[in-house]
Amino acid sequence: MALMADTPQPPHVLIVDDDSAIRDGLVDVFTRAGFSASAAADVAAMERQLAAKGADLIVLDLMMPGEDGLSACKRLSGKGRPPIIMLSALGDDADRIVGLEIGADDYLAKPCNPRELVARARAVLRRARESEGAVAPGESVRFAGFRLDIPRRELVDPDDVVIPLSAGEFRLLRAFVERPQRVLSREQLLDFAFDNDADVFDRAVDVQVSRLRKKLERPGSIEIIRTVRGEGYLFAVRPMA
Amino acid sequence: MAANARSLRGLPIAAYLALLVALALAAAFIAVMAVVLWLPPRPPDVMRADMVSEHFKVGYEHMRAVGRPIDDHGMTWRVQAEAPHQRHLPQMHPTQHMLAGELDLQPNQVRIAAAQIQRSDVFVFRVRDAHEAARDARREVERLRREGRRGQVVVRGGGEPEIHVDADGAVIEQGFEIRVPEPLPEPGAAPVPRRRHAVSVAPSPPSPPAAPAPRAAVFAPAPPGTVLISGFEIGAQLPDGRWLVMRQGRNWAELSWIGRATVIIGGTLLILSLLAVWFARRLTRPIRNFSDAVQAVGVDPQSEPVREEGPRELRGAARAVNTMQARLRALIADRTKTLAAVAHDMRTPLMRLRLTAENAPPEQRDKMAREIEEVEALVASFIAFARDDPAEEARVRLDLSALLHSIADDHAEAGRNVSFTSDERVIITGQSLGLKRLFSNLVDNALKYGASARIKLRREENAVIVDVEDDGPGIPSDQRESVFEPFVRLNAEGTRGAGLGLAAARSIARAHGGDIVILDAEHGALLRVTLPS
Numbered sequence: 128m129a130l131m132a133d134t135p136q137p138p139h140v141l142i143v144d145d146d147s148a149i150r151d152g153l154v155d156v157f158t159r160a161g162f163s164a165s166a167a168a169d170v171a172a173m174e175r176q177l178a179a180k181g182a183d184l185i186v187l188d189l190m191m192p193g194e195d196g197l198s199a200c201k202r203l204s205g206k207g208r209p210p211i212i213m214l215s216a217l218g219d220d221a222d223r224i225v226g227l228e229i230g231a232d233d234y235l236a237k238p239c240n241p242r243e244l245v246a247r248a249r250a251v252l253r254r255a256r257e258s259e260g261a262v263a264p265g266e267s268v269r270f271a272g273f274r275l276d277i278p279r280r281e282l283v284d285p286d287d288v289v290i291p292l293s294a295g296e297f298r299l300l301r302a303f304v305e306r307p308q309r310v311l312s313r314e315q316l317l318d319f320a321f322d323n324d325a326d327v328f329d330r331a332v333d334v335q336v337s338r339l340r341k342k343l344e345r346p347g348s349i350e351i352i353r354t355v356r357g358e359g360y361l362f363a364v365r366p367m368a
Numbered sequence: 369m370a371a372n373a374r375s376l377r378g379l380p381i382a383a384y385l386a387l388l389v390a391l392a393l394a395a396a397f398i399a400v401m402a403v404v405l406w407l408p409p410r411p412p413d414v415m416r417a418d419m420v421s422e423h424f425k426v427g428y429e430h431m432r433a434v435g436r437p438i439d440d441h442g443m444t445w446r447v448q449a450e451a452p453h454q455r456h457l458p459q460m461h462p463t464q465h466m467l468a469g470e471l472d473l474q475p476n477q478v479r480i481a482a483a484q485i486q487r488s489d490v491f492v493f494r495v496r497d498a499h500e501a502a503r504d505a506r507r508e509v510e511r512l513r514r515e516g517r518r519g520q521v522v523v524r525g526g527g528e529p530e531i532h533v534d535a536d537g538a539v540i541e542q543g544f545e546i547r548v549p550e551p552l553p554e555p556g557a558a559p560v561p562r563r564r565h566a567v568s569v570a571p572s573p574p575s576p577p578a579a580p581a582p583r584a585a586v587f588a589p590a591p592p593g594t595v596l597i598s599g600f601e602i603g604a605q606l607p608d609g610r611w612l613v614m615r616q617g618r619n620w621a622e623l624s625w626i627g628r629a630t631v632i633i634g635g636t637l638l639i640l641s642l643l644a645v646w647f648a649r650r651l652t653r654p655i656r657n658f659s660d661a662v663q664a665v666g667v668d669p670q671s672e673p674v675r676e677e678g679p680r681e682l683r684g685a686a687r688a689v690n691t692m693q694a695r696l697r698a699l700i701a702d703r704t705k706t707l708a709a710v711a712h713d714m715r716t717p718l719m720r721l722r723l724t725a726e727n728a729p730p731e732q733r734d735k736m737a738r739e740i741e742e743v744e745a746l747v748a749s750f751i752a753f754a755r756d757d758p759a760e761e762a763r764v765r766l767d768l769s770a771l772l773h774s775i776a777d778d779h780a781e782a783g784r785n786v787s788f789t790s791d792e793r794v795i796i797t798g799q800s801l802g803l804k805r806l807f808s809n810l811v812d813n814a815l816k817y818g819a820s821a822r823i824k825l826r827r828e829e830n831a832v833i834v835d836v837e838d839d840g841p842g843i844p845s846d847q848r849e850s851v852f853e854p855f856v857r858l859n860a861e862g863t864r865g866a867g868l869g870l871a872a873a874r875s876i877a878r879a880h881g882g883d884i885v886i887l888d889a890e891h892g893a894l895l896r897v898t899l900p901s
Contacts, residue, residue, distance in 0.1 A: 146716050152723025190712045216715040217708060218748055219755070220801045238718040238740055241726050281800060289766040289800050293777035338777070342770055 141182035142166045143173045145191040156241040170194040189215035204230035210255045227278030270366035303362035312359040378680045399636035417595040421467045424602045452479045452603035483599025654678025669696045753868040761799040768794045785820035806876040809869040814838035834897040848886040
């Protein structure tokens, strides 16, 4: 694990869920994946643990007796809290958007593949570490007249027309927007925008970039994603929150 | 009940209408009263026969002197070849004879006809005062000057004074000065000399005392034996054998009376109609507000409650709508709570199972994972169908080709054979999540029965058409409607899913004003989505 080698201590994951079997199972999964993990049965226990030893990442259940996950997430937002992944029994697109808009860094519906949860946890941690240029979750980014709606995973063009993005296009565009005016190699983009275990090649990056360019293409506008010969790609405009 | 009675204020609509009718009646009453009180009595259009005959004499002399009929706006004058119809009117005989005598004609050279003749001793006539008499005399002198003649004008006013105006200037009498500024040159061919010219139509009172002329109008009874006529026509033969005919013209005094009455009534009507417009707006504004508010409730049950205002009936209706809205909100809250509970109670054990599967040998783990995914897909489609509310999501302008592209790309990325081809940018108005669900359901369906899905998009007049084709066994024509019903699956054996995908897709399409139909295809199934563009 390259990630683990960089950090002297394994990142600490706090799992908050009212179901004990799920708590134990998830602690197991994360421990096996090289994290240190602890669990809390409700929001009050979570806050005690946060105060006592902190956490690098919270996996938060949505529906719990007492204070629910959404309100806890809303309350924690804005005060240097660790990143949060919502793990919820509500799996609709609309639920996901509400979760992300409230400030969760990622949102997964139960039942999920535990390995996917771990992969998402790593992605969220990496994004949190590269705080430079990172876009706060639940917000939109504007660039060159476009708006990238992060929770809805949609692009809105200068004429206010919604342009839906595929999952791959969204991840790629987000990677570009968070690292503007910097040459990004195909390997870096693969790393940022594709699941680690996905079986993809450099060609796939080129295909996604050309699709994205087509969606960003407007007559008379500048080239937003530029090719840097032999090096990779460059997001040529500066985005604003 | 007590609360109901307390807060259901406001007048019933009937009271408003009664008030409006009462207002209209009051206004009409005021208009009539104004006419009665402010307007002098309507002037009669009857005239004194002796005065009329006097007037005719003036016109006749004018005709003989000038050779054309006099310009007179009270009467119409014309010259005609044939004699007017002779009518036998005994009451008119004295007048006829008198007129004939004065004009130096035979009685049969004078014809008098009248629609109405009456004798009256009770009429009282207004008599001109010296002011009016002097004004008339001045006018007459002016007129004579314009015609290039000179003459003496005598105006007989209401008794005293008689004002004598000679051709060269004015005679001052009773303090009135009538002046003709400069003498006119003697015309070459002097017309028939005239000594007297009477312009009066007012009678002389019997024997007024010799007193200074009163400034105000005076009234005097008609002399005994006065004959009143109306609708008359007087004709007299001219020396050349033609006839001069004078006919009673329009009663101008009456016209001005009608005009004033019209102004009073019209003004009242105008004020009343302004009042009525204001009143109607006031009465209907709460009704319009009510209709808007009810519409808002229909679209969004969370909208503001309807304001209870306006007539009593409307307040009652508003209250009923608010009660309904509260119940609707409670139902929706209940449904949301129930669905959340169902989702929680079903997915929590699934998640437990999934975590337990992690500890199983890889072969069994994958198999279990697949089964769990299948159950999860069922749960998801139940919940999605139950919470389906097409009105909930906002409508936006949306790039449909980009949406279909993203669905195809997501499937392709997962290694499934879904293709989409279109170079055209098609923008429609719709719900982004709803449309995504619609087409995802169709593609999932295609992949369930066949191994691949092809999406085609084209634009037609007023509509956008999306075809989703697969290479499966196709859908028999007798089942092409029933597959859209909830929980209907084509062949229960070996297929997954709850049979809700197509039902949900169609309800979304219809909420967008479109539809989904199944068409004949060479092989496989062809589902056509039509959306308004």
